[in-house]
Each structure stands twice: as C-alpha cells, then as structure tokens.
Amino acid sequence: MFGKKTQNYKNEYLIGQIDEKMNVIGCPICSLTDKAVHDYIDALFYENVNDPVERTNFVKGHGFCPKHLKMVENHLNAHPELGILGVNILYHDLFNYIEKSLDEIGGKFGDGCELCKIEKKAEQRYLELFSEFFSFPDRREKYAQSVSMVCLRHTYMLREIKGFEFNAFLKIQKEKLARLKKDMEEFIRKSDYRFSHETLTPMEGQAWKMLSKFLE
Ligand SMILES: [Zn+2]
Ligand SMILES: [Zn+2]
Numbered sequence: 001m002f003g004k005k006t007q008n009y010k011n012e013y014l015i016g017q018i019d020e021k022m023n024v025i026g027c028p029i030c031s032l033t034d035k036a037v038h039d040y041i042d043a044l045f046y047e048n049v050n051d052p053v054e055r056t057n058f059v060k061g062h063g064f065c066p067k068h069l070k071m072v073e074n075h076l077n078a079h080p081e082l083g084i085l086g087v088n089i090l091y092h093d094l095f096n097y098i099e100k101s102l103d104e105i106g107g108k109f110g111d112g113c114e115l116c117k118i119e120k121k122a123e124q125r126y127l128e129l130f131s132e133f134f135s136f137p138d139r140r141e142k143y144a145q146s147v148s149m150v151c152l153r154h155t156y157m158l159r160e161i162k163g164f165e166f167n168a169f170l171k172i173q174k175e176k177l178a179r180l181k182k183d184m185e186e187f188i189r190k191s192d193y194r195f196s197h198e199t200l201t202p203m204e205g206q207a208w209k210m211l212s213k214f215l216e
Helices: 001-021 026-047 052-060 066-078 085-092 097-104 114-134 137-145 152-158 166-190 202-215
Strands: none
Touching: 001 026, 001 097, 001 114, 001 137, 026 052, 026 066, 026 085, 052 085, 066 114, 097 166, 114 137, 137 166, 137 202, 166 202
C-alpha cells in the first residue's frame, strides 16, 4: 500500500512536468524526451565518463549516431563548466574501431548508439505519461486550450498506447489544426495594407512556429 502511494506521488510529479509544458509552443513529448537525453549527457560528462559500463557501451555501440554526436557537441558548447576532458576520454576509446574501419570500408558508426536507447526509453515513458495526463478531464481541457501541441509523429505513436483515448485526442488535434490554419489565414489577410490597421493576436504571429514544431 505504501508502495502504491509512493508511486502515485511520483506519477503526480511526472505529470506535473507535462502540466508545465502547456504554456510552451511545441510538442511536450518531444521536449521532455529531449530534456531527458540532455540530462543523461550532462551526468555522463559530469561524473559517469569513468564508469567502465558507459565506456564499454559507447564502444559496443560504435560511438554515437550523427544526431547524438551533434547533441553532445551542442551540450558541451552550452555547458563549458563540464570541460572537455571527459569527451576526449570517451571518444578516444573508439580509435581502434575507427582505424580498422579505414581498412575495411563500410564500418558502421553509431548503429548501437547508447543515446538512441536512452531517448527511446524516455520517449516511451512520456508517451505513457501523456496518456495518463489526458485521462484527467480538467487536464484534457487545458491541453485543448493550450499553445502546446503534440507533434504528428507522436500523434501516430499515441495511437499504439494501451488504454489511451485516441479518438477524443484526435478530435482535439483536428480542432487545434483548424485554429492554426485560421490564425495563419488571418495573419496573411492582415498583412495586406488594406487591413493592416487590424491588430494581430499573439497566436496569429506564432502560428507558423506551431505548425513547424508540429511537423518537426
Ligand atoms: Zn513530439
Ligand atoms: Zn543516437
């Protein structure tokens, strides 16, 4: 019983993370998954880089995939306090494999990327959490009215989540898209000099960003 209660608190905390994303343009699942990977990268270079398991996984996965190499680069650029000794130690482990690949054309890199695995796990967790979030009527309504919008890729993926009320969700997604379309049309209309005295709403100015993130 105690365990169940703890579990509830934990979920409540996690669902709170989705709550916070309701004021932010973009997909809450993308954004939280992205953050989970950045947190992992942060811990890796803060203290885990000497962990033999991490280093073995890195070599076994033939390094990171191109997307995650870029993500690590961006992370280290944004966090100079982490230094670059860790990344040198980690990446240096790959030299044997790189050198061999030059002799045997067709070496695969990042095909078992550890960060892809972390990302996949986090993504699944947040898909399930969104499903739980959506089961509360007040939160569902909040989502419907918010600037937040689950992207197309995650819309498809939510269909596969057991117990998720997909049809109700799809209805909201369609309403959001219709609103977006209208906001864009209004922006275009008001850009005409004949109507330029009409003020733009904040959403009309942001519609293109919302659509871009929806398709990202
Ligand atoms: Zn997404
Ligand atoms: Zn990857």
